[in-house]
Amino acid sequence: MKFFKPAILLTLLLLFAMGGVAYAFVDETRETTSPFLYLFIVIGVVVAYICTQMFFGKKLSNQVRVVTSYTLLVLLVIISVYPILFIIMTSLKVENALFSPTFLPVDEFGNWNATFDHYKNLFSGYNEQFVGWFWNTLKISTLSMIFGTILTVLASYALSRFKFRGRQSSLTLLLILGMFPGFMAMIAIYIFLQELQLHDTHLALILVYSLGAPLGGVFVAKGFYDTIPKSLEEAARIDGASQLGIFIRIVLPLSKPMLTFIALTIFTGTWVDFIFAKIIIFSDEKMTLAVGLLTFVRDMNASDYNAFAAGSVLAAIPITLLFIFLQRFLVEGLTAGASKG
Secondary structure, three states, X not given: OOOHHHHHHHHHHHHHHHHHHHHHHOEOOOOEOOHHHHHHHHHXXXXXXXXXXXXXXXXXXXXXXHHHHHHHHHHHHHHHHHHHHHHHHHHHOOOOOOOOOOOOOEOOOOOEOOOOHHHHHHHHOOOOHHHHHHHHHHHHHHHHHHHHHHHHHHHHHHHHHOOOOOHHHHHHHHHHHHHOOHHHHHHHHHHHHHHOOOOOOHHHHHHHHHHHHHHHHHHHHHHHHHOOOHHHHHHHHHOOOOHHHHHHHHHHHHXXXXXXXXXXXXXXXXXXXXXXXXXXXXXXXXXXXXXXXXXXXXXXXXXXXXXXXXXHHHHHHHHHHHHHHOHHHHHHHHHHHHOOO
């Protein structure tokens, strides 16, 4: 009974909070309750039950634990997949509206009414600047990935293998700098780039992305290199190999999973970045995808939500394909680098 009362109170409290949030999703025009209300209620029940078990020490039975786990997984899948399906369906609708009475692209009679004109307009219509934005993003992301990966690998290998004065201080400094969000330094970086006459250039973005890459990946890469036996390098050194030859011929071939993880992380972060690219780039022809797509919905009187949705779908395709084909290397690189360091 002592456990039951706090469980009821916590459940009611969470349901009240979830219901308040879900009230924002009520469609006042049709006077119907949004499905999000029921979704938040289910989430509130599950979260409340788990919290009571955690805080009050009562162990879950195996059956309840399995049901709870699968319920949470299903909810997470719904929450993750729904925005993707929403954007795809919006890109196929004929009417230019962010919100419509139906989720699927159908007319008022329920007939399928999808169109690919919004995708065609991105390449040949009034939104043909999309091709230039796509090329700009691809160029910046690729060069940043190459230079950022090289810097991260060299820095992590040096910190893992060489003993030098200031090594521990360098690791501590990198750890502290990595604790702060990058946008805290944007004003200082903008002024610095302006003094160098690099603002509104792709070179500025490439430099910042490349030089900032070691802050996010040096510890994972160092942990990976710590797992490589030093006896391999010592045997090669006995055979007359130089330090550079050891690094290129022995260490790098063993680092494929780690190189894939670092390269994919840098490429993805650069591809989706919006804040810094928005601050540095002013010209329309030099914009990246994230900044350029904003122009489709920036003007309230002339917003093209369907083109924005279509552009978002096309922008997500390269990242999705990379994760699909490099998933095995990504998992291996992440787990190997996290095991030591």
